[in-house]
Amino acid sequence: MKLKKGYIMKELAGRYVVLPVGGEPEGFQGMIQMNVTGGFLWECLSEERTKQELIDLFLEKYDASREDAEADVNTFIENLSKAGILEV
Template sequence: MKIKDGFILREVAGNYIVVAVGNAVKDFNGVITLNETGSFLWKKLEKGATEEELKTALLEEYDVTEEIATRDIGLFVKKLTDAGLVK
């Protein structure tokens, strides 16, 4: 799973947002806000990662149980998929 071209994550005054540029603007004209964990997962997905790899990375980086990590990643990936941001 990988973030589609044209969706860029930026930090603006301490806030994480995703906006579309180039041809992606035709499909998505909004602004997405992410928290720190969201931006952490997003950066992994920019390079391409499976849900399993995301979970391993999250467990390494954050003090969180496997159960919660699995749930949160599932929700995050579903949101990205529904919004058409990943391929």
């Protein structure tokens, strides 16, 4: 999976915000806010990655249990999928 084209992430006051570029794509409403770990995962998806690769990258970067990393990655993927931002 990877990010669809037409979206950018910006940091605003310690939060990360995803916005559409060049108009609002069909089905996308408003913006998506993320924390630092979401911002990290967003950057990881600038190229094709599997869910397992995201979990492994998360564990390399953050001091977390595998269970917590899997839960965070699953939530992240689910939120971006619902917003129509992921190519799977």
